[in-house]
Amino acid sequence: MAADGVALVTGASRGLGAVIARRLAADGWAVAVNYHSDVEGAQRVVADIREAGGTAEAFGADVTDEAATTELVAQVAARLGPVKALVLNATGPQPAIAVEDVSWDDHLDQLRFFVKSPTLLVQAALPGMKALGGGRVIQIGSDIVDRLVPGMSAYVAAKAAQFGLTRSWSRELGPHGITVNLVAPGWIPVERHAGAAQDELDVYRSEVPLRRMGTPDDIAATVSFVASDAAAFITGERITVNGGHS
Numbered sequence: 001m002a003a004d005g006v007a008l009v010t011g012a013s014r015g016l017g018a019v020i021a022r023r024l025a026a027d028g029w030a031v032a033v034n035y036h037s038d039v040e041g042a043q044r045v046v047a048d049i050r051e052a053g054g055t056a057e058a059f060g061a062d063v064t065d066e067a068a069t070t071e072l073v074a075q076v077a078a079r080l081g082p083v084k085a086l087v088l089n090a091t092g093p094q095p096a097i098a099v100e101d102v103s104w105d106d107h108l109d110q111l112r113f114f115v116k117s118p119t120l121l122v123q124a125a126l127p128g129m130k131a132l133g134g135g136r137v138i139q140i141g142s143d144i145v146d147r148l149v150p151g152m153s154a155y156v157a158a159k160a161a162q163f164g165l166t167r168s169w170s171r172e173l174g175p176h177g178i179t180v181n182l183v184a185p186g187w188i189p190v191e192r193h194a195g196a197a198q199d200e201l202d203v204y205r206s207e208v209p210l211r212r213m214g215t216p217d218d219i220a221a222t223v224s225f226v227a228s229d230a231a232a233f234i235t236g237e238r239i240t241v242n243g244g245h246s
Contacts, residue, residue, distance in 0.1 A: 005084030005132070007227065008032040008076055010063045010121065013041030015190035016140065016216050017089040021045050023220035024227065025054030029085065032076040033058045036090070055080070063090050063117045073124035082128030085136040085227045088118045096151035110158035118165060126173075134177025136227050139166055140219070141184040141238060146246035163238055170236030179235035183222050186242025188214045209244035 006029065012021040013035035022045065025031045031049060033056055035042035042058035049056035057079055061072035076083055092113050097106055122137055129135030142159045144152060163182050170180040187204055189196065205213055222241050225231055240246065 004028060006030045006032060006076060006081045007085040007087060008034060008059075008073070008083045008121075008125070009087040009089055010034045010117070011036070011090030012045060013038035013058075016185070016188060016219050017087075018045045019216035020087055020089060020140075020220045020223050021056065022048060022052075023217070023224050024085070024087070025049040025056055026052065027224055027228070028054075029227070030055040030080045032056070032080055032083070034063065034072065034090070035060055036062055063121060064112045066120055069117070069120040070124050073121070073128070077128060082132055083125040083135070084129065084132055085138065086121060086125050086129075087138045087140070087223060087227075088121060089140040090117060091140075094152070094155050096149075097154060098151055099153055102154055106154045107157065110154045111161065114158040114162040115165065118162065122169065126178075129178050130176050135179075137166075137169065137173070137178060137180040138223055138226050139163075139180075139182040140223075141166075141182040143184045143186045143240050143242045143246045145184070146240070166238065167236045174235055179226075179231065181226050181231070181235060182238045183219060183226065184238050184240045184242070185219050186214050186240075186245045188216055188219060190216060207245060208242070212243065214241060214243060 007024045009017050009021045011017040012033040021031045021033050033042045033045050046056045046058050059072055059075055061068045063069055139162055141162050144156055145160050166180050166182040173180055218241055222239055
């Protein structure tokens, strides 16, 4: 996919999404920086991209809401052009909950971000991608599906379902020239991990064969590849980026 189209990155006001947005803009994509409540963060990302010579605009929307996702994709198309690459990065709180305490609502909280939101966004972007003759759907998953951290069953289940969607959609959308892949990071410290204890970081790092923590740039580089022409014949895959941890 030549980097001459529009990429929509959800949850891009901070964390992995912000770094992914900057990287795609550097690759030549016009980037729609989606945010929910952090308008200042989104504006900073847009400013950074423009200062570097790229094209970007900020778009506020709750990507778990049906009407909001439809309007979001329509606004992006009107202001930048039809979405050619859809990076599904938005997430919410990920609390640890023991199996004896986990509720159906706890499951729904995770499914809302990793099943409902991707479904709504793909449905909204699909007509534009078909009209373009192809596109990229890139989900941001997690290696937790392999590591199976205790107390995270709702999150693990939703992330596993997210990969199921990836595989199913890749077969269904392939005839339209649309690839669907999932990038699965390990623990990549970002703003939400500011309170992580140093000994916790040290223990995790010691378990990683490459003996370092991953960085947001590691994830952005993988997304950049999957969005590019170099990955034109790759679809339905989960690319794990965790230094060999799993």
